[in-house]
Amino acid sequence: MNPNAVELAYPDQLFIGGAWVPPQTSASIEIVSPSDETLVGRVAEARQADVDRAVAAARRAFDEGPWPRMTGPERAAVLRRIGQRVGERADQFARAWAVQVGMPYAYAAATAPFSKGYFDYFAGLAEQGFEELRTPAQGGACVVVREPVGVTAAIVPWNAPLATTLLKVAPALAAGCTVVVKPSPETPLEALLLAECAADAGLPDGVLSVLPADREVSEYLVRRPEIDKVSFTGSTAAGRHIGAICASRMVRYTAELGGKSAAIVLDDAKIETIVAGILPNLISLTGQQCAAFSRILVSRRRQAEVTEALAAAFRDIKVGDAFDAQTQMGPLVSSRQRDRVCGYIAKGAEQGARLVTGGGRPAHLPKGWFVEPTLFEGANDMTIAREEIFGPVGVVIAYDDEEQAIAIANDSDYGLSGAVFTEDVERAYAVGRRIRTGNFAMNGRVIDFTLPYGGFKQSGVGREGGVEGLHGFTEVKTICLPRPPGHLGG
Incomplete structure (x- = not known):
């Protein structure tokens, strides 16, 4: 067993409805370290019968249990206790990320x-309450309230x-929802550790379940009629499929x-600002992040200068084992993901892009799913510039000019993130307003x-984080009355 393996209290059980229970089958998920291809651990794998149990528990807890009926401050107290437990076990969470995904441990820690x-943040929002008093044009009073959307996948x-x-999980619980978490089979440890924290903090029965499982179980969960809301993070192809399922019965x-x-x-x-802002974004998580600056738009006047500066920085990146203190970039998560990335690198060369640096396996790493930081020069119509x-x-x-740069940036099926590198704040804001993307920043991310x-566009629907992220787990109700209720100043 890998010496960096993370120990769970109940590795052979599932967390369903607030209790650790045996799975319905003997199926299990093996976790393999991408750094050295050794076995990290094994956890119970959920199947459809386990989903049925978890969803039924969540439905009962929402329809009959105390959690949705607690006040915001009451729920906030529980959330703060969960947060405290999570903070106390921060090193376990860091090790889980490093050993499963290859994120350098120093960064994870x-x-x-x-x-x-x-x-703490979403507890604070819950404490603020979910009622707003408004005066309609016809007189009287209306109370606009936010209520939990229901059982969430x-x-x-x-x-x-x-x-x-x-x-x-944090905003869904703050809103009063019950939640069934389906972590990826590559990385089940964090969700199971979180379940231990929630149980220790006194979260009521049925409010949270955790089901490590494959993609087929994800679809089965989404199709369950008891589910009121789906929150999904993943590929656009999978997102379209899930969105179609949800639309078929108007699930949020x-x-x-x-x-x-x-x-x-x-x-x-x-030049130092450019390198400092682009390099960490592109190599963090070995580029396995949806907001990576994978298209670097540079004027022809500065193209050679910027390209060589980035290439030099790429060559200096220390690639290695996630637990090596000198490592700046770890492996890809799996052999399948490494093959996918190498396939795109080959496609770039086939289509005529110029390979500036990288493109292969680091010579000093014969084991593990590693690839060198890779930089091309090419055009926006190439596959490596179009596909994630x-x-x-x-x-x-x-x-050629700023107008063309903005047009190229917007010429994409996606619209998640982006940046402009400049010394002029006003110019950065003006450019940011013209880019069709949900997140934008000056000189970095x-x-x-x-x-x-x-x-x-195809980068998603809705928002996570902030007040908007909390609101995504609520329904809005308007209650009109002759006068305000007493607790709102009537």
């Missing part, structure tokens, strides 16, 4: 303690499993999907769960 803040991807789980859903984000480099940008690669592969694309996050 630095960011994991912030996970407690998700629960939270389907989580493998690339950043803790953050994406918390962006669904949020989908945070793929991206092919553009970083627009204006001529006044400093989900690996550390960027393409430099030349433009801002990640903050208190802000709404999501995409235009």
Whole structure:
């Protein structure tokens, strides 16, 4: 067994309705380290019968249990306790990310303690209440209230499993929903650790279930008639399929999907700012993130300078085992993902893109699912500039003027993220307003769960994070009365 394996209290059981119970079958999921291809652990695998149990428990807890009927402050107290437990176990969460996905442990350990803040933030929103008094034109009073949407299916991807789980579970619980979490089979550990924290914090029975399982179980969960809301993060292809299922019976859903984000480099940008803003975004998580700046738009005047500076920085990246303190970029999550990325690299060469640096396996890493940071020069009509690669592969694309740069940035099926590199704040804002994307920044990328996050076009539907993320787990009800109720000043 890998020495960095994360121990679970109940690895052979599922968390259903607030209790650890044996699965309906003996099926299990093997977790393999992408750094050295060794067995990390094994957990119970959920099947359809387990989904039935979890959904039934969530339905009872929502329809009959105390959780949706508690006040916001009462729910907030429980959320803060969960957050406290999550914070106390931050190192376990960090190790889980490193050993399952290959995220360098040093980075994972630095960011994991912030996970407690998700629960504190949404607890604070719950404490503010969900009622707003308005005066209609006809007189009298109307109370606009937000009520929990109901039983929620939270389907989580493998690339950043803790953050994406918390962006669904924390606001859903704050709103008063009950939640069935379906983590990816590549990364079940975080959701199971979270279940241990929730149980220890006294979350009422039935409110949370965790079902590690394959993609077929995800679809079965989404199709269950008891589900009122689906929150999905993953590929655009899977998002379209889930969206069609939800639309067939008008189930509410949020989908945070793929991206092919553009970083627009204006001529006044400093070279050190460009490298410092683009490089971490493109190689973090080995490029396995939907908001990666995989299209780098540079004026022809500065194309050679910027390309060589980025290439030099790529060559200096220390690629290695996730638990090596010197590692800056780890492996891809699986052999299948490595083959996918290598296929795109080959496609870029076939279509005439110029390989500037990278493109192969690091020579010093004979085991593990590694690929070098890779940079091409090419055109926006090439496959490597159109499709989401989900690996550390960027393409430099030349433009003639700012208008053309904006047109190229918007010439994409996606619209998730993006950036402009410049020294002029006013110019950055003006460019940002013209880019058809849900998230945009100057000289880099801002990640903050208190802000709404999501995409235009095929990058998704709805938003996660911030007040908007909480509202996604509510329904709006308008109650009109002759006068305000007493507790609202009547």
